[in-house]
Amino acid sequence: MQKKSLLALENGYYDFADCFAGNGTVFGEVVFNTAMTGYEEILTDPSYKGQIINFTYPLIGNYGITVENPQSDKIMAEAVIIRELSNIPSNFNSKMDFATYLENSGIIGIHNLDNRSLTKQIRNSGAVKGGITTEHLDPEKFIEMVRNSPSISDVNVFESVIEKEIREYSGNADNNLVIAAIDFGIKRTIIIDLLRYFSKVILIPFSDDLDNKLKNIDFDGIFLSNGPGDPRIVKNIDFINKFAQNNIPVTGICFGHQLIGKAFELEIDKLPFGHHGGNHPVKYIDNGNVYISSQNHNYAINMDSLKSNNDWDLTWLHLYDNTVSGIKHKTLPICSVQFHPEASPGPNDVNNIVFNDFYNLVKNNATKN
Numbered sequence: 001m002q003k004k005s006l007l008a009l010e011n012g013y014y015d016f017a018d019c020f021a022g023n024g025t026v027f028g029e030v031v032f033n034t035a036m037t038g039y040e041e042i043l044t045d046p047s048y049k050g051q052i053i054n055f056t057y058p059l060i061g062n063y064g065i066t067v068e069n070p071q072s073d074k075i076m077a078e079a080v081i082i083r084e085l086s087n088i089p090s091n092f093n094s095k096m097d098f099a100t101y102l103e104n105s106g107i108i109g110i111h112n113l114d115n116r117s118l119t120k121q122i123r124n125s126g127a128v129k130g131g132i133t134t135e136h137l138d139p140e141k142f143i144e145m146v147r148n149s150p151s152i153s154d155v156n157v158f159e160s161v162i163e164k165e166i167r168e169y170s171g172n173a174d175n176n177l178v179i180a181a182i183d184f185g186i187k188r189t190i191i192i193d194l195l196r197y198f199s200k201v202i203l204i205p206f207s208d209d210l211d212n213k214l215k216n217i218d219f220d221g222i223f224l225s226n227g228p229g230d231p232r233i234v235k236n237i238d239f240i241n242k243f244a245q246n247n248i249p250v251t252g253i254c255f256g257h258q259l260i261g262k263a264f265e266l267e268i269d270k271l272p273f274g275h276h277g278g279n280h281p282v283k284y285i286d287n288g289n290v291y292i293s294s295q296n297h298n299y300a301i302n303m304d305s306l307k308s309n310n311d312w313d314l315t316w317l318h319l320y321d322n323t324v325s326g327i328k329h330k331t332l333p334i335c336s337v338q339f340h341p342e343a344s345p346g347p348n349d350v351n352n353i354v355f356n357d358f359y360n361l362v363k364n365n366a367t368k369n
Helices: 039-043 098-105 115-125 139-147 188-197 210-215 238-245 255-263 303-307 351-368
Strands: 003-009 014-021 025-033 051-055 079-081 108-111 128-133 167-170 178-183 200-205 221-224 250-253 268-284 290-301 312-318 324-329 334-337
Touching: 003 108, 003 115, 003 139, 014 098, 014 139, 025 079, 025 115, 025 139, 025 268, 025 290, 039 051, 051 115, 051 128, 098 108, 115 128, 115 268, 128 139, 167 188, 178 188, 188 200, 188 351, 200 210, 210 238, 221 238, 221 255, 221 351, 238 250, 238 255, 250 255, 250 351, 255 268, 255 290, 255 324, 255 334, 268 324, 290 303, 290 324, 303 312, 303 324, 312 334, 334 351
Parallel strands: 025 051, 051 079, 079 108, 178 200, 178 221, 221 250, 250 334
Antiparallel strands: 003 014, 003 128, 014 108, 025 128, 167 200, 268 290, 268 312, 312 324, 324 334
16 A cells, blocks of 8 residues: 655645655755656766655556666665656566565655646746655644755765776777776766777766876876766866866866866856756767757856857857857867757657767877877
C-alpha cells in the first residue's frame, strides 16, 4: 500500500500525493523537466544533485530501467515527482521497473498529484526551495520547514558528486592530444565523446589546489565539465584565465561554460525557472541554422554583460528566451556552450559541431606550440 505524502514549496504552495518509493523527508530546489524520454539518464546526471525533479511528461516508467544508460553510479536527484507511474514496463532490455529502481536507491518518488499546476507554480515563481515528506503532513508546519531548509546557493553542491582521485581514460583517436577534464560532476557520455576526438582524457576533481595538480600533468587543452549548484559562489578559478592567456585551449559545457564567463568577469544570472529538457532550439550564429539541443541549467551568462564586452562573440543563441547559449573569445583559444552536445538524453544535432570546434582549437594550438 502506498503511503500518503506532502509536497510543499517555500512560496506556500502545497499538494498531497501518493508515495510509490522511499520514505522520510527530503528538501531541494524544485525544477521541471520537459523531456519525454531519458528519465534514467536524467536521474543519474550529477547536475541534478540538490534538486527535486518534476517530470512534465504524464506517464513515467513506460520502458523500465535498463541499467545501461546511467550518467553516474547512482541517482543524483533528491526526489522525483510524476503525474502517473507505469508499473508494467514494455521493453525487452528492462531490468527492473521505475518504482523498484527508486526504492532500491532510497529515493522518494511521488505521483497522483496535479503536477501541471506545480509546473505553473515554478514557471511563475521561479525555481524555488521545496520539500517532500511522508512524516510531517501538516502543510503549514512543513512549509515553514521548507523555508528554513538550506539553499542550493549556500554550498558548492558539486563537491559531493565529483571523483575523489585523478583518473585517466584512453581513447581511440589517431593523435597524441591529451585533455585535462576538470570534474564538477561530469556525465559519463561526455567522457565517451571526448575520447572519440582525443587520445587521452585525464579527469581531475576540482579543488582549491587545482593549480598545483595541473603543474604536474602534461595536456593540450582544458575541458570544464557540467555540474550542480550555483556557479556564482565558486572560487579559485583564476587558472581558467591563466591557461587561456598562455594559449592553452579551454572549453566548457553548462556549469563549465558559466565558470568561464565568471572567470572573465561576465555577469551570471539565475534564470526564472531554468532550462531542463531535450527540446530547446538554439541558433548557431556562424551559419544561421537552428538545432534542437538538450539543456539542464538554472543559470546563464548575462546577455548585456556579454554584448558590452568587446573580447567575446556570441556563438549560440537560445531561441525560447534569447539567452546566451554559447560564446567564443576573439583572441584567446576559448569557446564554450550552455547546452549539452552529448545529449543523453536528447537530440545529437549539435554534437559534432561543438566537439569538432574544440578539437580543432586544441589541434591548431598544439601545432603552434
